[in-house]
Amino acid sequence: MARIAFILLTHKDPEGIIAQAERLTATGDYVAIHFDARAGQAQYHKLREALDPNPNVTFAKKRIKCGWGEWSLVAATLEALRAAEAAFPRATHFYMLSGDCMQIKSAEYAHALLDAEEADYIESVDFHNSGWIKTGLKEDRLIYRHWFNERTQPRRFYASYSAQKRLGLTREIPSDLQMMIGSQWWCLRRRTIEWLLDFIENRPDVMRFFRTTWIPDETFFQTLVRHVVPDREIRSRTLTFLVFTDYGMPANFYNDHYDFLLSQDYLFARKISPDATDLKARLGELWTSGRTEFSISNEGRALHRFLTGRGRVGRRFAPRFWEAESTLGRERMLVLVLCKKWHVAKRLMGELRKRSHMPAYDYLFNEMSPLPDLGGIETSQEKRNRHRRAVLRMLYDQHNAERMVICVDPASFPVIEDFVSDKCQTRILEIECSFSDAYLAGHARRVGLAGEATPQPVLERLLPTIRADLAHESERIREAGFENYALLREAGDREDNARALAHALDIPSDMAQELAQLDYIFAD
Missing domain, CATH: 3.40.50 (Rossmann fold)
Known part of the structure; x- marks a missing residue:
């Protein structure tokens, strides 16, 4: 039977992380946590004190300061992944999650889905021809080196980028790689993880290349999995349900979305609103419920496009829905x-x-x-x-x-x-x-x-x-x-x-x- 090691990347809400880890491990699964080094040491100690006694929980040996679009997100993932691979030899699958994700199926349902097929689940489509990137840099993410963060150091980012363009300082993509792109929320088999870690150890040239690409969490695993695993064993989809607004940000889910989320053909959903306390409680109970029957309609993304495209925000699901998210957040x-x-x-x-x-x-x-x-x-x-x-x-x-x-x-x-x-x-x-x-x-x-x-x-x-x-x-x-x-x-x-x-x-x-x-x- 499948046993999942969840790779949990977090940066806040230690109480929520503790509750999530205890729920996920209650069914015999595992959790490896990377807690952002930018977060307070007191919060990290709170996590360790609560979860260290749990034998099914481990922590990344090194905490990394993470920034959107940076290599640091991949580095943090690898730290947690190595910790999980070493600590949990009985884990059959490794599932990437964030602190904003929650389960929308039971553990029994998830295990049965993973047992049914010998496959990896990772969205992985051609970088150049898929049209996955809608706005912003495309090929320039790869052929130029990016040492600075566009969001926190925009002047340095664009000065460096412009200088390289002006001087023609492009670089080659490793010749044996076909660049792929997709969502960073994947679920991979143990054998695939072992192959990946071996590849990383033996190919420092590939690691050097990805360390200075822009937004590598959308390309690193997506490219390397295709390189080490036959296409027939890859399902190019994520098992985490998420939809994006017109501005490229994940839409939040609220208390009135419980039945809607359960009807989607996914195991987890992102993002759950911090204010959706009732939804969090109900989804928390779902993982250990033993429920195996779910009615799947899977209309989520099409429904989102329909409602937002016509300006009828929230008509079907009550006042708070998609772009009707009208608050900055109680915690802010x-x-x-x-x-x-x-x-x-x-x-x-x-x-x-x-x-x-x-x-x-x-x-x-x-x-x-x-x-x-x-x-x-x-x-x-x-x-x-x-x-x-x-x-x-x-x-x-x-x-x-x-x-x-x-x-x-x-x-x-x-x-x-x-x-x-x-x-x-x-x-x-x-x-x-x-x-x-x-x-x-x-x-x-x-x-x-x-x-x-x-x-x-x-x-x-x-x-x-x-x-x-x-x-x-x-x-x-x-x-x-x-x-x-x-x-x-x-x-x-x-x-x-x-x-x-x-x-x-x-x-x-x-x-x-x-x-x-x-x-x-x-x-x-």
Whole structure:
């Protein structure tokens, strides 16, 4: 009978990981965990303390800091895979999972499916001709070397990429490999894993090649499995059900999707919303239920295309469905920095980025400030504002972050209200600046209220109105009575300003003191 060693890549939620590992091993299966080195040591110790007594659980010997699109994701997978292969000699299959995946069938059903056919399950289609890549880099992922992360180091990524293109520094793909691509959520037989690990050990040239490809988790296993296993033993599909939104992000599943998920021809599903507590509980019980009969309709992806293509989001399955995902997530924190003098807020963001790893973005909904590639949603202000929460969800996911800071113009009150009404924890830091007549005159010209040829008497009559308008924006924010509001004042006491920074940004007091003492931030 099949016995599965689950390769579990995670970076958060130790309680959920512990519960998932205990469920999966309760049926005689195994779990090998790689817990991202970017996550806190206390969380990792909590995992080890809870799961070390379980003989069917092991941990990767080395924890790696993982980043989307990087070799680090493959390296972390290999660490967990080697640990599982050595620790569980009775495992017949190795199944790749993330912490956002949950079972949508029972263990008996999964074992029977894997016993029924001597095959590997991995989506593996031709890299060049399949059309699998819809947007972004294609062949350039392979023929140029990528040392930097496009999302966290976009300037270095594109500078390096452009320099190689300009100098013609292409490289050859290993001649004996046919490049393939597909989903990273696979299930492979033990024999295949052993062949793969032997191949990796004996082919350092192939390893060097993949270490500097871009998004290798979509090509590494997909290519090498085809190289070591006959095509007749490969089923080019994943056993994990997932669908993508128009912006290339996995759609979330909610409490009302239980029957829908069970009817899909898959063993697991990704992603389960953090808020779907009832769904998680029901799916958790399913794995050990012993149930073997499921009515398979398998309409999931077609239904998603139908509903989103017609704008009828959520009609069939109640209010929350696919793009109706309207929250950033209860576990996340968003800080809104409100400041009319954009250069002041931008300077603060620059200093914050130097001192912390918290993602901090300038006025991304007020101007075309730089953003990483988000599948096209970031390419115009209209798109950014139409899909504000989707933009931020993607940024949270890209940074693997639970906290983020963004700047918002105080005049953008609907934007502020939108995020304050979200289920996430929203904090507001308003920066109160002084406005000289010269600054207000410049502001009038920037927004088109005055020109270079506007007579001085006209401008002088206009300035009181502009000053009152700016005061009204600030007054409206304060009268709204937003929770978790803090005020940073240009003319304020440094100790008061440090307390406001520490509270709003959730940063240590010594860092807040440093920021509060930077007088140049307010300079015009």
